[in-house]
Amino acid sequence: MNNKLINKLNNKKAKICVIGLGYIGLPLSLSFAISGFKVSGIDIDQTKINDLNNKISYISDIESTFLQNVIQSNNIDFSSDFSRLTSSDVIIICVPTPLNKTKDPDISYIVAVAEEIAKFDISNKLISLESTVYPGATEEIILPILSKKSDLKIGKDFNLVFSPERIDPGQKEWDLKNTPKVVGGITEDCGILGEKLYNCVSEKVIKVSSTRAAEMTKLLENTFRAANIGLINEMAILCKQLNLDIWEIIEAAKTKPYGYMPFYPGPGLGGHCIPVDPRYLEWKLETLNSESKYIKLSEEINFSMPQYVIDRAKEIISINNLKNELKIIGATYKKDVSDIRESPAIDIMQLLSDQKIPFTYHDPYINKIEIGSKTYYSESLEDTNYNNVLGIIVTDHSSYNWAEITQNFNFIFDTRNALRNFVGNDVNIYKL
Ligand SMILES: NC(=O)c1ccc[n+]([C@@H]2O[C@H](COP(=O)([O-])OP(=O)(O)OC[C@H]3O[C@@H](n4cnc5c(N)ncnc54)[C@H](O)[C@@H]3O)[C@@H](O)[C@H]2O)c1
Structure with missing residues (x-):
């Protein structure tokens, strides 16, 4: 077990590097900075880096005044320079995982970042993937890239975890702090380190047995949502044929105190998660x-x-x-x-x-x-x-x-x- 890193996390001396400063990475990096860590945010999009260096937020959930306050009162910098990885103890990957033209997973962004990280000495570091991936991807895609350029041993010389992001943009009640965070490591020690890391910014961390279990947890959550939205959309179409108002029926059904959870129909699915x-x-x-x-x-x-x-x-x-x-x-x-x-x-x-x-x-x-x-x-x-x-x-x-x-x-x-x-x-x- 890497006790040195545990101590650094406990004493807030660990240096955190967040790669990908979009809807997920920017709030996460601010959150670690507010908790007292030194944070470096890295993004290849120079416009975003310029905005951040001018203390301008490009994300509707983050007010520019809030961003200014965090930057002024905390130890955080933004850059497109990957050499910041050298001095980091923790690297968190938050880059996109969309679908390609044939509607298959496009993992090119996480591969590019893993290759970038592998150029540096990763000994004693903890690397966490937060981008949504299929079960097995952290172990089958990221681990071999990180391991290939060195003979460092996973769980002993460096650590790798997967921790799905659950942020719900536009939603004010649940944030990074009060939404339980799931994490799974490649090895048991990796998982323990991941748990320690996320305990610094989240009130509750759920450690699962493996990166695969953590990856599947995220996919279960969003498949559950997509399937239920599909069901209620079909019910809306059927209600129209039956000359009934689906909205009235949902309101009535949701008065049942158990065994029913309301989902609502709409014009289709959107966003970076539920359709993907x-x-x-x-x-x-x-x-x-x-x-x-x-x-x-x-x-x-x-x-x-x-x-x-x-x-x-x-x-x-x-x-x-x-x-x-x-x-x-x-x-x-x-x-x-x-x-x-x-x-x-x-x-x-x-x-x-x-x-x-x-x-x-x-x-x-x-x-x-x-x-x-x-x-x-x-x-x-x-x-x-x-x-x-x-x-x-x-x-x-x-x-x-x-x-x-x-x-x-x-x-x-x-x-x-x-x-x-x-x-x-x-x-x-x-x-x-
Ligand atoms: N947005 C959400 O609501 C949400 C919720 C849960 C999970 N996720 C997952 O989180 C991940 C990130 O999503 P997002 O919405 O933050 O995406 P985003 O597009 O808002 O941000 C990703 C950022 O990564 C940067 N980037 C791309 N390649 C890079 C590279 N090689 N090096 C450095 N930076 C790079 C992009 O410039 C961009 O700023 C995805 O896997 C997504 O599925 C998103």
């Missing part, structure tokens, strides 16, 4: 000539929702003889975030463009969106009369003033039940 992570598990299963029926089915339902929304919109337009034009209200993948990655609004826009249906959009966080070769700019919802133009609420940002917005429309298709408490104005509201 189950595919990582599916891919791994394919390598074993196996499959997950739940993942396949929920993907089929969830990814068909943008077209379902368009079909419903066409129906509303036709029944009411509206203009063949749509106004998309909200474009980010969920409310109150500035992230359009995998957003269902983008899928809807792409499908509308393919089907030659004219549209405009508004989002307070995103001022332009490229669809094919065309650039769309966010157009104000105020001061414009969208008479006989169908407005589709795709993202229900808290900053939207529904009373004002509905004054400008006479027809709205609400895919988020954002207008559930809305009374007044002469507007026809259609629900998902």
